[in-house]
Amino acid sequence: MSDTILEMRTITKTFPGVAALQDVSITVRRGEIHAICGENGAGKSTLMKVLSGVYPAGSYDGEIVFDGRPVHFRGIRDSETHGIVIIHQELALVPHLSIAENIFLGNERRGRSGLIDWNRANADATALLESVGLRENAVTPIAALGVGKQQLVEIAKALSKKVKLLILDEPTAALNDVDSAHLLDLLRRLRDQGITCIMISHKLGEITAIADSITVLRDGRTVERLDVRSGEVTQDRIIRGMVGRDLHSFYPDRVSSPGEEVLRVENWTVRHPTQDRTVVDDVGFTVRAGEVVGIAGLMGAGRTELAMSIFGRSYGRDISGRLFLRGRPIRARTVAEAIGNGIAYATEDRKRYGLNLIDDIRHNVSAAALRKLARLGWVHDNEEIRVAEASRRDMNIKAPSVMATVGKLSGGNQQKVVLSKWLFTDPDVLILDEPTRGIDVGAKFEIYTIVNRLVAQGKAVVLISSELPELLGMCDRIYTLAAGRLTGELPAGEATQEKLMQLMAKDKEPAR
Template sequence: MSKYILEMNDISKEFTGVKALSNVSFKVEKGEIHCLVGENGAGKSTLMKVLSGVYPHGTYSGDIVFEGKIQRFGSISDSVGAGIVIIYQELALFPDLSVYENIFAGNEVKRGAIVDWNETIARAKDMLRVVKLDVNPDMLVKDLGVGKQQLVEIAKALSKNVKLLILDEPTAALNENDSENLLKLLQELKKQGITCIMISHKLKEVIAIADKATVLRDGHTICTLDAAKGEITENAIIKNMVGREIDDIYPKRSNKNFGSNVLEIRNWTAYDPALGREVVKDAGIHVRQGEIVGIAGLMGSGRTELAQSIFGNPKSYRIQGELLMNGESRKFREPKDAIEAGIAYVTEDRKGDGLFLIQDIKQNITAANLQAIASRGVINDNEEVKISSEYKDSLNIKAPSVEQLVGNLSGGNQQKVSLGKWLFVGPKLLILDEPTRGIDVGAKFEIYTIMNRLIAEGMSIIMISSELGEVLGMSDRVYVMAEGRIKGELPIEEADQEKIMKLATQ
């Protein structure tokens, strides 16, 4: 019997003339954790959608061999029936249902034609113990944090007698503690004989957990690295992912000549009526011209709430305190006021809040500044194409044309479109909330290079990031938040991970 639980042989897949996968071969041994890595658009998610039946047999060429048998999955339910379960980055849970209802949704425990709720709850408790999640199964999923929701998803997969568990960027939205707990759980599941495929852009996680790592690039299999042979290193992964070595992923700036304060907030408090509490408390920060200011902190520390309260308060917080732009006291009633004052905000949720996925690149890039390409309320189509093409080129957005739908772009290219949209308004201060979340190392390097170029051109940047390496690698100064408060300010020369974490957990 083959040692491989899965073999994907010569898989090819096309979308309207674009070849997403070209004769990809991929093998996974039973009981191992196998990471799938590559730049955005390399074909990782497409390959897993072929495997899980999202793209049914007949829409691709090549063979899937699972447990020694050729499989022809016509749907997701077919792959689930075989023991293959995929968990996506965007969790497929019902927020207004209980934990136990979510775990067995679509896989109900029945006695005859009737759902046996007592048995459902009992089995849900068993699943929660396996994933080490200590919550009441009656709790609504919407009342759980993202890390706990991720564990509910895994419990849901385990309830289906999973043999091969696929996780697509499982830690992208998690803080470091939740990420560490999830990785430990995967290692526990491995001991129980469950095979795991994990797609991740976080190379440290890949190095920590992978038995093997397969690299895809431009729809081709490049290599498979073996941890037992010492082959899974950061340099080896990056070199194979991008086709070249990136000696320093955080490009350095030679000149750091800071001007006067572009933004300053004093005694800044934001009360959220929906939550019934203050989400930002007596904060004070300043940002100088030509400076990148990092804001670090654990999830829920108030970083995004601070950014949104500055950017015209779209969440309708009750604001107290003073905001100054270039030394002048300002009050923003809505984001439009902040934009006119020279502030732009690139949201952490590019798919939910940042972009119109069913519209094309040109419509997204011009969306925040339509008046610049309109006359008497009519958009100049030629000007829209011209402007958006310039941003496509300057930001190196990889797409056939500016008429490509944004929903069909990779995560890194979507992020560049989101960036282009806000650069088109001509900001003096750019707020970047998790600017590289869910994008690969090559695209990260490009985003960082763009940031440095903007700073050199006189812009200022506030960068909110959960990745401490990113904060330390790109910032000139760092503010650390916890429980809505600024807990400390560190010049980059004095900052390190230990100091940041100490302040973040005060």
């Protein structure tokens, strides 16, 4: 049996006006964890969609050899019969069905009568769950599980299909540190069992910790293959291959010179929308012109709930507290009222709440401030195009035109469209919730540069992030939350990851 399980030779895939892949070749050894790295738009996900049959044979040029034989997959089911299973970044689970129903969906366990044998299905599902470290009852609805456990259910589903090659696209993007560590340990166990894994991830620390080898893509082409086991592959080395140059610093330099207070939040309290508990409890903070203020907290600390409730009370109930803009009290009871008062909020979930993925860049950029383009109740099309083109140029959005569908852009370019939308409202305060989640180091640097440009113009920025190095590298001051309460405030010069973690995990009485 050959040591090589997969070869993709000179794969070329084009879309109208765009060459997504150009003569890409990749070799994966049997029983290894192989990482694919590259900037957003480099072609990583497109390559894996070619491999898994999402883009069927005939829609691309090149050759795929799997397990020693040339293959021509007509669709996902075809690739799965050969033992190739892909888990996409957006999990393909049905929330209101049980775990067992999701695992065997389309591959049902049937009895002699042809009907589903539920006893067998639940027993088989339980055994698969144990193999991935879950002890949940197989009849539990998927909606009752957190994202980390849902990811494990997806892997259990793959194992039910006798997987030989498991493809994971950004498997830890939405996971906290504990769930990420558990998932990586599981991948190591699968490798020890002889299952080959291909992993796409922007988290280079995870890549260097778990991968045996790496293929680097840039602009739709193969740049190089790196052998991690040689011990000479560092994050800086991977970055140089991805972006074609060294990044001397992950965070661009900025001279901090905060001015007058722009936003003050006092005694802000928010109740959960459906449960009898407080999720934000008597929180207060300030942010000044030309300042980046960070908000740190563990999962469930109330960071997003705080931001969304400030932004037009778009989360929670029984909200109380006061907001001040440049010293005067304001009301922000609706999103429109918040925007009118100069507050903008870029959500952490750009695909669900931040963008209309089936519409074009032009309409997404103008969506939050159409009134600025209206003439006698009608939107001025030429002006809308001009504004969108200016944003595309200023934000370096990589797209053939502003008529390009947003859902077809890379994650980093989608995030730039989100920022463009809110910048068009000309806010005084911009709240950024996980602005660099799921995007590569090059795109992150561009986002950081945009943030610095905004504060240089006198804007006030609130940055929420799960990545402590990001907060330390970008912020002037950092507030910490735990169980819905403010537990500390540190100037950037005094903050360290250890100090922030101590404050984030501060033993407080849980929120009421």
